[in-house]
Amino acid sequence: MHAVTARTELQPRGFHGWALKVACRLDGAHPVLAHICQTGSLKRQAIFAVLSELARDSPETLADRMRAVIPQPVTYTADPLAVIARALVVARPSALLKSLFGSVPNGLLGVMRRLGDNPFRDPQSYRALHELMAYPAHRQRAKVLLQIGGPLNETTVQIVREIDPVWARVEVVQRLPTMERMHEFQQAVKLIQSLCPEVSCEDLSRSFERLEARASVSTWAQRWIRKATRFPPGPTLADDAAFRPLLTGADIHEAAKRFKNCLASKLPEIVLGRLFYIEFRPAPALIELVRLNRGEWALEGLYGPTNAPLSNKTIEAIVSKLDVGVHIPVRFTETEMGSVALLLGLPELDRHWTNVLMR
Numbered sequence: 001m002h003a004v005t006a007r008t009e010l011q012p013r014g015f016h017g018w019a020l021k022v023a024c025r026l027d028g029a030h031p032v033l034a035h036i037c038q039t040g041s042l043k044r045q046a047i048f049a050v051l052s053e054l055a056r057d058s059p060e061t062l063a064d065r066m067r068a069v070i071p072q073p074v075t076y077t078a079d080p081l082a083v084i085a086r087a088l089v090v091a092r093p094s095a096l097l098k099s100l101f102g103s104v105p106n107g108l109l110g111v112m113r114r115l116g117d118n119p120f121r122d123p124q125s126y127r128a129l130h131e132l133m134a135y136p137a138h139r140q141r142a143k144v145l146l147q148i149g150g151p152l153n154e155t156t157v158q159i160v161r162e163i164d165p166v167w168a169r170v171e172v173v174q175r176l177p178t179m180e181r182m183h184e185f186q187q188a189v190k191l192i193q194s195l196c197p198e199v200s201c202e203d204l205s206r207s208f209e210r211l212e213a214r215a216s217v218s219t220w221a222q223r224w225i226r227k228a229t230r231f232p233p234g235p236t237l238a239d240d241a242a243f244r245p246l247l248t249g250a251d252i253h254e255a256a257k258r259f260k261n262c263l264a265s266k267l268p269e270i271v272l273g274r275l276f277y278i279e280f281r282p283a284p285a286l287i288e289l290v291r292l293n294r295g296e297w298a299l300e301g302l303y304g305p306t307n308a309p310l311s312n313k314t315i316e317a318i319v320s321k322l323d324v325g326v327h328i329p330v331r332f333t334e335t336e337m338g339s340v341a342l343l344l345g346l347p348e349l350d351r352h353w354t355n356v357l358m359r
Contacts, residue, residue: 012037015044019119022051030085042113046093049112049130050084050100052123059084061263069095101127105134114152121154141168148174155179166201171208175217188221195228195249195271218332225249225271228262232273235289235297236325243321244279244289255279259286259305275300283314289326298327 014037015023027033036047046109053062063080066087070179087096093112098102108130120126133142141160145152147170159173167173167189176182192204211220228249237243246252249267255277256263263286269275276297278287288301299322304310310318319332 010038010040013117015048015117015119017119017121018055018123019048019051025054026051026081026085027089029079029081030089032085032088035089041115041117042109044117045112045115045119046096047088048119050088051119052126053100054084055123065099066091066096075163080165097130100152101130101134103134105130105142107142108133111152111157114150116151116153125154125157128161132157132161135296140165144168144170166205169205169208171211172205172217175220181217185217185221190246191271192224194232195225197229197230199227210241216315222268225267226253227343228271229266231270233282234276234278237278238321238324239320241322242281242317243282246277246279252277255286258305259284259303261286261303276305280314280318282317283310285310285314285318287322292327296327297325299329299332302332 012034023033023036036044039047047293050062050066059080063083066084069087069091070083071090077104085131087099091099094104094109097108097112111129111133132138132145138161144160148156156173158179159176160168162179163173163176163182164186167185172185176185189201189204193199193201205226208220212219226249231247233246234245237245246255252267252270253264263277266275266277270277274291276291278289279285280287284305286303287299289297290300291297299319302310302315302318304314310336315332322328
């Protein structure tokens with residue numbers, strides 16, 4: 001009895017865009033479309049790489065490079081498109097890539113095998129991928145592509161190419177699904193470096209090694225802003241011992257614990273310079289200031305422990321001390337309409353001014 005070797009039959013898979021347009025041009029000279037649709041992922045990607053060169057090189061030049069990979073002579077050598085199409089059908093992926101780029105660096109075939117069935121959106125990305133894998137200067141970046149498990153895509157390749165070298169780490173790249181998220185991450189790094197100037201970029205990068213597998217870049221950034229030792233500049237205040245500006249992440253968490261409120265949840269807006277908090281020591285009370293579009297500051301809220309209302313005397317003392325250098329909204333100083341505001345369901349602050357009117 002003879003052994004029967006099973007052959008995996010690949011189902012036809014379509015493709016589109018620039019690659020289909022170039023493939024149809026070749027198919028007119030020699031049948032190639034059916035082969036592309038039915039071949040494996042690695043061969044497809046090698047073919048797409050060759051097709052991408054037709055967008056930047058003449059068919060004659062490319063055909064000269066492809067002739068070397070055709071195992072038997074062809075009778076239609078006068079037609080460069082037919083030569084290229086024939087090479088795409090009969091040559092192995094490694095042979096195509098070597099003829100195309102001049103070399104097949106270690107790891108390139110493995111990376112291309114994991115790129116799936118679709119061509120890159122940008123034809124130039126294939127040459128960029130080869131350069132990434134071939135040049136010694138990009139060795140760390142190439143290592144990241146090789147270490148990432150599972151399927152790869154054009155976005156991942158682009159991120160590995162463009163991200164700052166210190167962040168070219170598997171733990172970082174695998175948490176950046178889009179270019180937009182990469183740019184957001186890079187902006188977050190700049191912010192964290194300004195908030196924690198004593199921490200080096202290398203220390204920030206290595207901190208990803210201790211991050212839980214499912215933790216996101218957002219989780220990483222939020223953990224670092226809690227350690228902030230220098231907030232963005234706040235308003236210029238009078239030199240008054242009654243005021244204690246909260247200037248670090250530790251200050252915010254300590255105050256949130258004492259006041260038993262959600263102050264810690266305001267950290268993202270604080271580190272972005274949108275909000276600024278001051279403790280009023282005599283009360284105690286928390287003062288919330290909001291930054292306006294021209295860099296000026298305005299009073300936004302006044303809070304006692306557990307967000308309890310402040311006494312009339314405390315509110316008036318805070319407002320009078322802040323009146324220099326901080327804009328005071330009318331709701332903090334208006335008395336005549338306070339009772340009407342209360343009737344209309346406006347906040348507790350208006351109850352204070354109603355009490356003032358009734359004194």
